[in-house]
Amino acid sequence: MRSSFFPQSRFLTTRYGFPVPPSEVVMTCGSSSGICMSLETFGTPECRLYLEDPTYFIFPAIIKSVHIGTGPNTTTLPSDEYGLCVEALETRLVSTTPSNQTRDLLYCIPAHHNPTACTLSTHRRARLVLLARKYGLTLICDEPYQLLDWSTEPLPRAMRFFDTLDDAVLADLAARTRDGDEVGAAALVSAIASPNAAHTTTTTTAATTTTTTTAAASTSTTPPPVVVSLGSFSKILAPGLRMGWLHAHPALVDRFERHGLLWSGGGLNPMGCYLCTQMITDGTLDRTLAHLCTVYRARSQALCQALREYFPAGTLHFREPSGGYFVWVRFPEWCQVEAMCGYVPPAGEAPPDQLVGGPCTSQNGWGVAVRSGATCTISGKHFGTWARMCFAFYGEEEIRWGVRRLAALYRRYKEHMHM
Numbered sequence: 001m002r003s004s005f006f007p008q009s010r011f012l013t014t015r016y017g018f019p020v021p022p023s024e025v026v027m028t029c030g031s032s033s034g035i036c037m038s039l040e041t042f043g044t045p046e047c048r049l050y051l052e053d054p055t056y057f058i059f060p061a062i063i064k065s066v067h068i069g070t071g072p073n074t075t076t077l078p079s080d081e082y083g084l085c086v087e088a089l090e091t092r093l094v095s096t097t098p099s100n101q102t103r104d105l106l107y108c109i110p111a112h113h114n115p116t117a118c119t120l121s122t123h124r125r126a127r128l129v130l131l132a133r134k135y136g137l138t139l140i141c142d143e144p145y146q147l148l149d150w151s152t153e154p155l156p157r158a159m160r161f162f163d164t165l166d167d168a169v170l171a172d173l174a175a176r177t178r179d180g181d182e183v184g185a186a187a188l189v190s191a192i193a194s195p196n197a198a199h200t201t202t203t204t205t206a207a208t209t210t211t212t213t214t215a216a217a218s219t220s221t222t223p224p225p226v227v228v229s230l231g232s233f234s235k236i237l238a239p240g241l242r243m244g245w246l247h248a249h250p251a252l253v254d255r256f257e258r259h260g261l262l263w264s265g266g267g268l269n270p271m272g273c274y275l276c277t278q279m280i281t282d283g284t285l286d287r288t289l290a291h292l293c294t295v296y297r298a299r300s301q302a303l304c305q306a307l308r309e310y311f312p313a314g315t316l317h318f319r320e321p322s323g324g325y326f327v328w329v330r331f332p333e334w335c336q337v338e339a340m341c342g343y344v345p346p347a348g349e350a351p352p353d354q355l356v357g358g359p360c361t362s363q364n365g366w367g368v369a370v371r372s373g374a375t376c377t378i379s380g381k382h383f384g385t386w387a388r389m390c391f392a393f394y395g396e397e398e399i400r401w402g403v404r405r406l407a408a409l410y411r412r413y414k415e416h417m418h419m
């Protein structure tokens, strides 16, 4: 079955910049199906599940559906501009008795996060894999935005790469990189990944300084794999195809392929797989991806520009994204985003312009809605003053109209709140 994944593996090898053999790839019906089946394959009803807070807003519904990692078994972790706080994870792991019967799981979105748009730094990626090895975690890395990147700085490599490095190399990488310096990290990673690289590690203890030289990647001493990476054609080709891939060490791929759904019918979606293969082979995917990066960059800039233009200075806080789909925006402390979007201005107050496009379906009657950050949490209680704004769907002009109208709604709501 895997020989049919040669085009996918060639595509990923080129795009990821490290070898992705066909034995490491299985086609899925998109990231969502990959998440579901990974939870079922690698988790158990008793296992603990660690996840970022905030997270992909549908993820809580998925864990409820499969009854894995819910309730007291769920541990949320903070994140910041460099992604998941691995220190917070370590603190939790150190103070938690390991489950003897089962491996625990961690779900994360390493690149251009949904909703925060942040990317996990190379430094933290190395530390995360080391922690996963030490504490018996399987990392479900949802990476649908890894290839949707227009940053001028190097993007950290996809998570599977770090799983191919042995402990000494990872520890050294963690020691020699730091958050905020992806240029330096990329140079180190390239040196490590070069075919004949030997790697020098200097360990200092109280009594001695030892220098050891280890082979760079994938040696026989490489510990058991921990990374399950999920990709999606939804974001880079067509969501309606319902196609994606799982990328992991062959031992994990073997386990995944024993899922009942994959036994039946020679794969999850052979027709969709065939279509993707054709579009990889004839260059459609490469062209579409290049086009999307250009269009989305312009749309993300239009959104950020409109937010700066239509809201008074100092009202909103956000960082300009360099990939993915989202801008993560903080409103003032008094402004609960869901309540603002549900606020209906007094009858007779006209919105600032004519509606663009179809009929107005928003609660406020003004045709604007943004996703409250609270819907991106397990508790539904935090991040209520944050909004996730997606720039992928609308054209630049519609985005500007939408922000203008949102700013008008915000002004009315502010008056209503006597702020």
Ligand SMILES: Cc1ncc(COP(=O)(O)O)c(C=O)c1O
Pocket (backbone or CB within 6 Å): 029, 030, 031, 032, 033, 056, 109, 114, 142, 144, 231, 232, 233, 234, 235, 239, 243, 244
């Ligand atoms: C982080 C994340 N995971 C999964 C998905 C769903 O992807 P797919 O359409 O491939 O199921 C999305 C899409 O919004 C997403 O942002």
